[in-house]
Amino acid sequence: MNKKYNWAILGCGKIARKFSSDLKLLSNANLYATASRSLKKAQDFANEFGFEKAYGSYEEMLADPQIDAVYVATPHSFHHEHAILCLKNKKAVLCEKAFAINKKEAEEMVACAKENNTFLMEAFWTMFQPSFVKAMEVIRSGELGKLKLVRSDFAFNGEFNPDNRLYNVALGGGSLLDIGIYPVFAALTSLGKPELLKTLVDFSSTGSEETISMIFKYKDGEMANLTSSFASLSPTQTEYWFENGYMILNPRWFTPTNITVKKNGEDEQILHSGHEKGWGYQYEAAHVMECLDAGKIQSGRMSWQMSLDLMETLDRVRIDAGIFFPDHDKNLFF
Template sequence: MTSQRKTYNWAVLGCGKIARKFVSDLKLLPNARLYAAAARDLSRAQEFAGELGFEVAYGSYEALVSDPKVDVVYIATPHSHHREHALLCLSHQKAVLCEKALAMNSNEVNEMMACARENNTFLMEAFWTMFQPSYQKAMEILRSGELGKLKIVRSDFAFNAPYLEDKRLYNVKLGGGSLLDIGIYPVFAALTSLGLPETIKTFADFSPTGSEESISVICKYADGAMANLTSSFSSYSPTQTEYFCEKGHMVLTPRWFTPTHITVWKEGGEVTTYPNEHKQGFGYQYEAEHVMKCLDQNRIESPVMSWQMSRDLMKFLDRIRIDAGIFFPDHDKNLFF
């Protein structure tokens, strides 16, 4: 006889495009209840809630976190506001799954984690790639040693976005720039396979708003390994990740950060393809399911997407920004590295 799992009341803070995708996958989980949606504009929250099937809608985030029925909040606002909104939720002891980048810099990340610890409340960065079966399989192959030592990681993410200076992608006040929006994925690919680099060299091109439009990062590791990472809003790329090893190489095909398939080449000509076996949704349900398992176990930190992983990821991004000269005046005034 198996015990029935607890059902959690989910709330969404910020009713944009990414939230719609996440919620569509949340519906695939039987122990996830679509309870509340909140936006600064009540009519927008009501429209979102009505369309997606939430029970209540709020026109302020303060009202959302004051609702005693809310168990866990998915934060889907621009990353320039993640610190503010996460601290609001955590101080009301609402578990938090916060979109990436978790914050704007390491100081903000540390403040959010300190608040989670002080309130004994769960916090996790919503880096959905970490929970994709295909990505977990790729990491398993690298760790197995069957391809020998990993020597080079090459990862990219680029698309040609229209230049709209007031919109999130180019607005410095909203953390605009390709690095924190999509460049975080190639950085994540290097971090999870090689760790933090010894040396970083960057080349960046900036838009008229002062936001970084394209960036290329070369990383060198103490053991001789290297990583070549690229992101851009001004061109298209294959959007794939390649791992070059001593005894072969492995490729995660386009849109590698979502459920995808893997091809492995070994010296001698052997080729193995691991097909994408993902059947439903976009792939956000895996991280949501993990969050609820952590809550079942009374955890405040994920053992998979740990606080240390998020700290290291933000430290990596901070070092890239320093080398490239990417600066966010509203956030970096008191930032020391």
């Protein structure tokens, strides 16, 4: 029988609420501890979801020897600091995306995991969705021929608030690292790192990037057309165009969804995800525990190299677009 793992939540925000709700669906996950900079917030969160303990500081929680795994759910500008804090306390880490602000920070996180022989994985939940797994199987099968183009978007019309993390440059604000990371992920997982890339970008009055369009080009002529925005509403789907057909991960493509497949000369087919309960965060948490059961310190599916490649590509996009975070990028870019 596999071990039951004591999970802790570092950062009690919106995404932590969804993750904690889904964690309850896993029989080998015990909702053990929460931590926030506000003890009351941590206690309220713990009471709502049934965690056993609540802490008013991250350091105090990480000193608890009963904790096995920590879900880092703070804004991505703090991921580097908080993941390393967990790893130095020998706690397995599932760190929300974006993994870090830049590749240098991500490399330091990976180095710390190696040094402490402790598990670390980026919480890119889409990688573990049944629908996304099916889509990757279709691509690898070659049944539609060679993949030629990926078109992916994620946009919503959000309320402008200069103090909100989405628009705050000090917190890594902008659509790219918050939601544009999803279309970039769609390109990397299907076509790999691009040979060339070009961007068009629109900045908000705070200096944060509000809308970005990216074109990736590959050595054999494949291309990706990717967009994210806080200023408009998009279908939020991913299309894969092949020599002999197409495949669509239908709206809110990064969540559990269905897939449309069209082969030249045949009718469209709908492939259903098989997802039944929850938001879909339970799949990544289950994978983390499978890795821990096997004694691994990194995932074979969402590997350190995948996260580093993703951060490297995001860095290249930001350099081309002129997106700069002074508190993190000093002496790195420009």
